[in-house]
Amino acid sequence: MEKDLNVIIIGGGACGASAAARIRRLNEKAKITILEKTDEISIANCGLPYYTSDIIVSRDMMFVSSPVKFKNWFNIDVRLNSEVVNINTVAKIVTLKSGEELSYDKLVIAQGAKPIIPDFPNMPQDKIFTVRTLLDADKIKKFIKTNNVQRAVVIGGGFIGIEMAENFVEMGLNTILIEAQNQILSSVDYEAAAFVQNELRDNGVELILSDGVKEFQGNRIILNSLKEIEFDIVIMAIGVRPELELAKLAGLKTERGIIVNEKMETSVPDIYAGGDGIEVKDFVTEENTIIPLAGPANRQGRIIADNICGIQSTYKNSQGTSVLKVFRLTAASVGNNEKQLKSKNINYWKTIIFGRDHAGYYPNSVQIMFKLLFTPEGKILGAQAVGENGVEKRIDVISSIMRNRGGIEELLDSELCYAPPYSSAKDPINILGMNADNILRGFLKPAFYEDIEESYLIDVRPKEAFESSTIKGAVNIPISEIRTRLKEFPRDKKIVLFCNTGHTSYIAARILDQYGFNNVYSLMGGIILYKTIIKNIENEKKVFSKF
Numbered sequence: 001m002e003k004d005l006n007v008i009i010i011g012g013g014a015c016g017a018s019a020a021a022r023i024r025r026l027n028e029k030a031k032i033t034i035l036e037k038t039d040e041i042s043i044a045n046c047g048l049p050y051y052t053s054d055i056i057v058s059r060d061m062m063f064v065s066s067p068v069k070f071k072n073w074f075n076i077d078v079r080l081n082s083e084v085v086n087i088n089t090v091a092k093i094v095t096l097k098s099g100e101e102l103s104y105d106k107l108v109i110a111q112g113a114k115p116i117i118p119d120f121p122n123m124p125q126d127k128i129f130t131v132r133t134l135l136d137a138d139k140i141k142k143f144i145k146t147n148n149v150q151r152a153v154v155i156g157g158g159f160i161g162i163e164m165a166e167n168f169v170e171m172g173l174n175t176i177l178i179e180a181q182n183q184i185l186s187s188v189d190y191e192a193a194a195f196v197q198n199e200l201r202d203n204g205v206e207l208i209l210s211d212g213v214k215e216f217q218g219n220r221i222i223l224n225s226l227k228e229i230e231f232d233i234v235i236m237a238i239g240v241r242p243e244l245e246l247a248k249l250a251g252l253k254t255e256r257g258i259i260v261n262e263k264m265e266t267s268v269p270d271i272y273a274g275g276d277g278i279e280v281k282d283f284v285t286e287e288n289t290i291i292p293l294a295g296p297a298n299r300q301g302r303i304i305a306d307n308i309c310g311i312q313s314t315y316k317n318s319q320g321t322s323v324l325k326v327f328r329l330t331a332a333s334v335g336n337n338e339k340q341l342k343s344k345n346i347n348y349w350k351t352i353i354f355g356r357d358h359a360g361y362y363p364n365s366v367q368i369m370f371k372l373l374f375t376p377e378g379k380i381l382g383a384q385a386v387g388e389n390g391v392e393k394r395i396d397v398i399s400s401i402m403r404n405r406g407g408i409e410e411l412l413d414s415e416l417c418y419a420p421p422y423s424s425a426k427d428p429i430n431i432l433g434m435n436a437d438n439i440l441r442g443f444l445k446p447a448f449y450e451d452i453e454e455s456y457l458i459d460v461r462p463k464e465a466f467e468s469s470t471i472k473g474a475v476n477i478p479i480s481e482i483r484t485r486l487k488e489f490p491r492d493k494k495i496v497l498f499c500n501t502g503h504t505s506y507i508a509a510r511i512l513d514q515y516g517f518n519n520v521y522s523l524m525g526g527i528i529l530y531k532t533i534i535k536n537i538e539n540e541k542k543v544f545s546k547f
Helices: 014-026 045-052 069-074 133-145 159-170 192-204 245-248 294-310 338-341 393-401 408-413 428-440 463-468 479-483 503-513 526-546
Strands: 007-012 030-037 078-079 084-088 093-096 100-104 106-109 113-115 149-156 172-179 205-209 214-215 220-223 229-230 235-236 240-242 271-273 320-325 329-337 350-358 367-372 382-386 456-459 495-498 521-525
Touching: 007 014, 007 100, 014 030, 014 069, 014 106, 014 294, 014 320, 045 133, 045 159, 045 229, 069 078, 069 159, 069 205, 106 294, 133 235, 133 428, 133 456, 149 159, 159 205, 192 205, 192 320, 192 329, 192 367, 192 382, 192 526, 205 526, 271 294, 271 382, 320 393, 338 382, 350 428, 367 393, 367 526, 382 393, 393 408, 393 428, 408 428, 479 503, 495 503, 503 521, 521 526
Parallel strands: 007 030, 007 106, 030 078, 106 271, 149 172, 149 235, 172 205, 456 495, 495 521
Antiparallel strands: 084 093, 093 100, 113 240, 214 220, 220 229, 320 329, 329 382, 350 367, 367 382
């Protein structure tokens, strides 16, 4: 190992800081310099929305580390406000904006990404903010405090946009979220998004979907639909774009992001890259993609450090595992969703179930909606879940099973913790596996919301439940009466059975199947999911007519 190894790291975020600390742990003699163009290093970016609303009160808590700590603990030289403007890859020299030149043996590019800010006409720059740095959050807090802000508009329905909308509500502001697509939270499909959208609206957030910003006029936003919205402050949360200017100038291979191999090496020898600025391979499809998440960035930093120090280490693709708090709900996902699979022409099957976060007989159990996407061979392609409790731990289990190349059978066979306050003897993960296994074996024919209109609907719940609420056009044949009322089931139509969640209708479908009815389906997610979707649709109509 080279005792006098000289490493320069451009960027002091998750990837860069992780790489620096790991290199020091592996090589005490190396010279390590972090060059950060801002005056911040190792801040908790993901906590910025909560700091903005003072849920996180202490500014000091937003610093994961500091230049002083890097120096005292690791003997790493952190240089803030030091922007690199050029890389001479032949001479191995970086040039700072100040004109200073520094040499390196190994170089790490971990600049991350920058917020996308479209150049809309007449944008009032003093009222437009992004949420990327601690300074951004400080500016937002100060602006709200000193300008008597009452009306906040968030443009973009991704993670940051949703979190900022929630925190604005927590601050008592009238909040509108604008999303150009037909749903928020692009990492999940429509069913899961419907729960989140309803939760936002129930807590006072006005959602405007399928509409975008055309221009600004004073304190008003003019949308493409010509609707007008008044505002006091605007948050741009449309997304981020990898920082590529320096990499391109240095001749590194780039496309949407910097191209790296599994060792995080770029196309130029002795230069590595990681974090939000690179392209990674999608775990499911093995195609290059951009997945700007903190967990992968930290792991990439460690892998870079290992390889710089002569330890063979590889990055094994990104699953995109993510979680989001939305008021009382949690939404989480892993892998690909339907939109992504369709865009890549990947054949898939799907199912939707509800499972309780803990045993139903123990107080305060609540339902979690799960959606699973899988191949006809039983390979898991993706999963989504929404609920109040226990959501992220189930998605973490599915993520781990996927990472270890497990499939539907491993969901079914997973041996998970059980005690009444925490789970059930059959955890929702097991039930999800059993449900998918039944589909694969032909024991269950799933139907979904989009199948309702063209089908003969039968509500198999008790008469009292049917009379309380049902799906328009449905007839009621309770499961307990099926065997004595077989003549009432048409054999020339597609029959969709439904109940509250899909479990009772599955049992009913099994009965009919064994009596020779071969065109019988069970509605996945049952009437609970149906009502959620209908509520979302009706709320969208109300917003449309309001503006």
